[in-house]
Amino acid sequence: MRHLSQPHSSSASWAAALLGFLTLEMVITSCAGSENDVGARESDTDGGSASDATADANDGACEGDCDACGSSDGLPCSDVEWTVVNTNHPGGVGLSSVWGSGPNDVWAVGAAGSAIHWDGKDWTPVPVATGWSLQAIWGTGPNDVWTVSSPNLIFHTTGFANGTAQWSPVTPIWDSSNSSDQGRRLLRTIWGTSPNDIWIGGDSSLERPPSYVRESGWRSIITDGGTGWAPISIFANHQIKAIWGSGPGDIWLVGSQGIGISFAAHTNGVAAADGGLPVWTEIDTQSLPILHAVWGSGPGDVWTVGDYGTIRHFVAGAEVWSVVDSPTTESLRGLWGAGPDDIWAVGENGTILHYDGTAWRTSTGAFPPGKKPHLFSVWGSGPSDVWAVGSGVVLHFSGSKSGARGANR
Numbered sequence: 001m002r003h004l005s006q007p008h009s010s011s012a013s014w015a016a017a018l019l020g021f022l023t024l025e026m027v028i029t030s031c032a033g034s035e036n037d038v039g040a041r042e043s044d045t046d047g048g049s050a051s052d053a054t055a056d057a058n059d060g061a062c063e064g065d066c067d068a069c070g071s072s073d074g075l076p077c078s079d080v081e082w083t084v085v086n087t088n089h090p091g092g093v094g095l096s097s098v099w100g101s102g103p104n105d106v107w108a109v110g111a112a113g114s115a116i117h118w119d120g121k122d123w124t125p126v127p128v129a130t131g132w133s134l135q136a137i138w139g140t141g142p143n144d145v146w147t148v149s150s151p152n153l154i155f156h157t158t159g160f161a162n163g164t165a166q167w168s169p170v171t172p173i174w175d176s177s178n179s180s181d182q183g184r185r186l187l188r189t190i191w192g193t194s195p196n197d198i199w200i201g202g203d204s205s206l207e208r209p210p211s212y213v214r215e216s217g218w219r220s221i222i223t224d225g226g227t228g229w230a231p232i233s234i235f236a237n238h239q240i241k242a243i244w245g246s247g248p249g250d251i252w253l254v255g256s257q258g259i260g261i262s263f264a265a266h267t268n269g270v271a272a273a274d275g276g277l278p279v280w281t282e283i284d285t286q287s288l289p290i291l292h293a294v295w296g297s298g299p300g301d302v303w304t305v306g307d308y309g310t311i312r313h314f315v316a317g318a319e320v321w322s323v324v325d326s327p328t329t330e331s332l333r334g335l336w337g338a339g340p341d342d343i344w345a346v347g348e349n350g351t352i353l354h355y356d357g358t359a360w361r362t363s364t365g366a367f368p369p370g371k372k373p374h375l376f377s378v379w380g381s382g383p384s385d386v387w388a389v390g391s392g393v394v395l396h397f398s399g400s401k402s403g404a405r406g407a408n409r
Helices: 014-033 038-042 047-060
Strands: 082-084 095-102 105-110 117-118 124-125 136-143 144-150 153-157 167-169 187-194 197-208 214-225 227-229 236-245 251-258 261-271 278-282 293-299 301-306 311-315 332-339 342-347 352-355 360-362 377-384 385-388 394-397
Touching: 095 385, 105 136, 105 144, 105 377, 105 385, 136 187, 144 197, 197 251, 214 236, 214 311, 251 293, 251 301, 261 293, 278 352, 301 332, 332 385, 342 385, 352 394
Parallel strands: 095 136, 095 377, 187 236, 236 293, 293 332, 332 377
Antiparallel strands: 082 394, 095 105, 105 117, 117 124, 136 144, 144 153, 153 167, 187 197, 197 214, 197 236, 214 227, 236 251, 251 261, 261 278, 293 301, 301 311, 332 342, 342 352, 352 360, 377 385, 385 394
């Protein structure tokens, strides 16, 4: 555990394994494509196979109660936990993030400025005026919703009303519209403690004028001209993948540092006496693979997931993150829970995991035979109302079923 005044490149306990891991990482990355490629994340255009499979899935997958079809897991429909929902969203257009304020107010965003809204009965397209992919969505309530893409593409809406929503551009972190970095340097996550306290994290090495100091995280501030953005850390070479907190005095960042090693840091919100930035404590993840999501049931019970099925757990008073057995080697991208013994994680190739307070187990989705879509985000309003989105697909969990294996307790 380190209190940070300067960024550091790796936990000492992992230094001996670094060279071997990097060799493996280079081999895997050469096959999978760049993680900074927005197309690969949002619509799986790395060769077209995933988006083609997803388009077919939308045409032939089980929907609703799944009464008349089976799944690629070979289970009868009565036992499949997650069903594919018809949203009329184009099958080849990926969705990267889902969030809602309640069961009748759910949002999902993704490639090419796409945004859709669930009002409890139907999904309605409410696109944002940009051709760039939207990376994350979050809000403080039904009338305060935010979505982000790149440093100059941040949008806000006051909610869904009369069958639509109006998205307004927000003051950019910096105007990268004429920069070659616009499509490469992305904002990856958004979270906040109130409508006037919004936190954003993204790719490393975003050099913001006029200082051109490298930054990867920002916090909203009130200025004479409206909303402004101030850096939240000195993590110059880090990529912030996810932010979560139980409140303004308990905030976590996870992602990658330097050359692609995981990191996790915590702040109690107290600013340093010299720089005015929150003081961050970096806590050893006992992991080399990059972390993509973080969620907790409270200050002393926090989870994070990442590449190659990595699952870590942090409890109050611990010095390091605990290594948790994972039932998969697929990369995990999204994380959400209804409570300490009811947590979901989703990831690549249709991976869905559930934690029941004792162990993580695989869950089932009504995917047709063939390549399963990648899943990037999960959110729910409660234990029996959970949504997951990914490569042109929306899934819904409405409660445990008699023969289900993942969510039964």
